[in-house]
Amino acid sequence: MATPTKDTENFDDLLTCTICLETFKVPKYLPCLHTFCExxxxxxxxxxxxxxxxxxxFTCPVCRKIVSAGATLERPELWAPSLPSNHFVTSMLDKRAIQKAExxxxxxxxxxxKTKAKSWCTICEEAFCEQCEKCHKNFKMSARHKLLNIEEMQSGVTPFKVCEVQSCEEHPGKTVEFYCLDHSQSCCTSCATLSHRKCENVTSIQEAASGSKQSKAANDLSEKLTEHFGQLNExxxxxxxxxxxxxNSIEEIEIRVSNMKTEILKHIDKLEETMKVELTSTKKQVGIKLKDEIDVCVSYKSAVKNWKxxxxxxxxxxxxxQCLMEINKIEPKISDLEREMIDLKKNIKKISVVFSPSSPIADLKTFGCIxxxxxPDSKVTGMLEIxxxxxxxxxxxxxxxxxxxxxxxxxxxxFIQNYLLFTIRQQNKVVKYNFDGKSLLSQLLLPNAPEDIATLVQFKVAVSSTRKEVYIVDSDKMTLLQTFTFKFIQVYGLSCVNEKQFIIGSSDKLTWINIPSGEKMDERKTSSDSNFVLSLGKHDYIYGTNRNSVNYSVGCSTKFTYTNNKLALPRGIGVDIVGNLYIAGCNSxxxxxxxxxxxxIRIIPATTVGIENPWTIRFAPSSNKFIVTSLISGKASICEII
Known part of the structure; x- marks a missing residue:
């Protein structure tokens, strides 16, 4: 017996009804594109x-979107049969049944x-036994239909293309043969004759759909779905x-209230009870509000996941x-979703519960006010702005x-947390400013001249020194936690891969160092001038290779080398939230x-950012803000892209 291929094993969720939790029987889909058994x-x-x-x-059982009953309002038993059939899911069910020899x-x-099928008609999308296959070939209308051998399909010799023929949603008995470019709509012969007879650009569905899977529209839609799914997750x-x-705040307040209880007289028991009732009510009200917001986002996420x-x-x-038709179905819904998400993000507030205890206790009439x-939650509203x-x-x-x-x-x-950290080579210092750079908050004197700085985790940072050292610093308390000394590695720039590993750059090599042991984990030889490096993932990194180029590598392989005669002495490298790279041309x-x-993409003159001889460039996490430092002037510029 044939076993299911890896292909179909991954589609159990897609082929399972969320109501009965069984494989679809006569799959019908709603306007939100969620599918159920009829x-x-x-x-x-x-x-x-x-x-x-x-x-x-009625509302969709999954995402709660309202589905209009239309003309069949008085007869609800007719609503389900009138819903459009999901031909793609039906074809996937056929494919799985064929691959399982069922x-x-x-x-x-x-x-x-019940007779085991031998062949599959790609036009009728039906399976036939040996006897029925002969009958199928004997009819003039179906004599030229293409039949595939099911055993060959199971073995993979003959490919199985899902939904080669589509039924018209307006006229279920007819197949889609044309496509109206004027209305971006698929048509059967009846549609083309009646609804689109005055349209100038009607072509065959094959011609219109050619290349749609590799088209920019398909790629853009896939990226949008991925982006919105990620945003909703966030x-x-x-x-x-x-x-x-x-x-947690409510629990902490209750503890504080209980501690205060021991300091006052017996009548406080009543006040405590009153306060707990108020706390419970507040918790319920806030919980309902937040859960409602979560439920809305979950419904959007469910819709986006289903579309994706x-x-x-x-x-x-x-x-x-099928690709073209799915694009036409999903794209209008994406626009509606984007508008709804913008409204949702605008209205999201950061909610907290604040407790102000009454004082003095002798005059206490209540524990305090809730x-x-x-x-506005900057993390969420920031998504909208960016x-x-x-x-x-x-x-x-x-x-x-x-x-x-x-x-x-x-x-x-x-940038780290809500602060800015800078190294000062000539003064052996790390200094901390507030986020807008207007106030110097504190500083830390280091044993030797610092060169570069990178975030490890939370407030921990790594600072390189050309004296063959790397310092681990707590930027919150501005204290030196650990020092690594390397006898044979000249340290310039560095970049953290994760909290347990960082890369250091020198003139002709890149070296991976383990934290906290300080042991060398790996090393890559470079051509020259690889003093600064940027880690873009576990295996991806980019660094300067000579006087006017940078090299992007994945493991030991080169992804690309960027060279430009208008780039001189490439030093610091930054990356923005959407993955664009920025190379500081110090001499250019x-x-x-x-x-x-x-x-x-573009060459940005140093004057645009107010810095001569740009040395390093770094973006704030999940932000459009970045800083550029200088080789000579000692200045740093905070900028934003708008």
């Missing part, structure tokens, strides 16, 4: 009517007989964290026609120029912005 969704609709939950439509002859099943995680923080799973399946297993404080920025064409605005070294010197800098007095494929 009998399951029919039972759900009728049950909702009986409970009085339906007035002009496919029975469709003609025999009509006569309540919002849900943010809301869950906020909910947990609120619950379906579209990824089409890209991997569907035909060109209030719910709501303020999503509207074009990092490749956006203007650069200087926010603040800081005289880090007091008129002359070399520095490197990073410019910054080269390139894609992560090595293509030049």
């Amino acid at each position: 009998t399951c969704i029919n039972t759900y609709i009728v049950s909702s009517v009986e409970k009085g939950k339906i007035t002009e439509g 496919k029975m002859c469709n003609s025999c099943l009509l006569n309540k007989e 919002i849900i995680e943010n809301r869950n964290t906020n909910l947990a923080n609120v619950e 799973d379906m579209f990824d399946s089409v890209l991997n297993h569907g035909s060109e026609q 209030k719910v404080d709501e303020s 999503s509207n920025i074009d990092f490749r064409t956006g203007n650069i605005k200087i926010l603040q120029v800081i005289d880090v070294c007091k008129s002359s010197g070399t520095s490197s800098g990073i 007095a410019n910054i080269h912005q390139i894609t992560n494929e090595g293509n030049l």
Whole structure:
């Protein structure tokens, strides 16, 4: 017996009804694109009517989107049969049945007989036994239909393309043969004759769909789905964290109230009880609000996941026609989703519970007051602001120029938490500023001259020194935690791979160092001048290779080498939130912005960022803000792309 291929094993979720949790039987899909068995969704609709939950439509059982009943309002039992069939899912079910050697002859099943199928008609999308296959070939209308051997399909000799032929949604008895470019709509012969007879650009579905899986529209849609799925995950995680923080705050307040209880007289028992009731009420109110926001995001996420799973399946297993049709189905819903997400993000508030104890205790009439404080959540609203920025064409605005070294010197800098950290080579210092760079908060004297600085985890940073040392510093308390000394490695720039590993650059090599042992884990020889390096992942890194080029490597392989005669002495390298790379050309007095494929986007003059001889460039996490430091002037510039 044939076993299911890896292909179909991964589609159990896609082929399972979320109501009955069994494989689809007559799959029907709603306008939100969630699919259910016809009998399951029919039972759900009728049950909702009986409970009085339906007035002009019903809600999707998964994402709660409202589905209009249309003309069949008075007869709910007709709603489910009138829903469009999901031909793609039906074809995937056929494919799985064929690969599992479970496919029975469709003609025999009509006569309540079970006969193992031998062939598959790609036009009728039906399986036939040997006898029915002969009959199928004897009819003039089906004599030229292409039949595939099921055993060959199971073995992989003959490929199985899902949904080569599509049924018209307007006229289910007819197949889609044309495509109206004027209305971006697929048509059967009836549609083309009746609805699109005056349209000028009607072509065959094959011609219109040609190349759609590799088209920019398909690629853009896939990227949008991935992006929105990720954003919704972040919002849900943010809301869950906020909910947990609120619950923790409530618990802490209860503990404080219990401690105060021992300091006052017996009548405080009543006040305590009153306060607990208020706390419980507040917790309930805040919990309902946050859970409502989470439920909305979960419903959006469910819709996006369903669209993404379906579209990824089409890209991997569907035909060109199916891809085009899915694009037409999903793209309008993406626009609606984007508008709804913008409204959602604008209205999201950071919720916290604040307790103000009464004082003095002798005059106590209540423990204190409870209030719910709501303020815009910068993490979420930041997503909205950044999503509207074009990092490749956006203007650069200087926010603040800081005289880090007091008129002359070399520095490197990073954003960490809500602070800015800079090294000062000539003064053997690390200095800490507030996030806007307007106030010097503290400083730390190091044993030797610092060169570069990189974030390890939370407040921990690594600082390199040309005296063959790397220092681990707690930037919160501004204390030196650990010193690594390397006898044979000249240390210049460094970049952290993760909290347990960093890369250091020297003139002709890159070296990977383990934390906390300080042992060398790996080493790569370079051509020359690889003093600064940027880690882009566990195996990806980019570094300067000579006087006017940089090299992007993945492991031991080179992904690309970027060379430009307008780039001189490449030093610090930064990366923005969307993956564009920025190379500080120290001697060419410019910054080269390139894609992560090595293509030049634009050359930014150093004067644009207010810095001569740019030395390092670093972006704030999840932000459009960045800092550029100088080799000579001792200044650092805080900028943003708008």
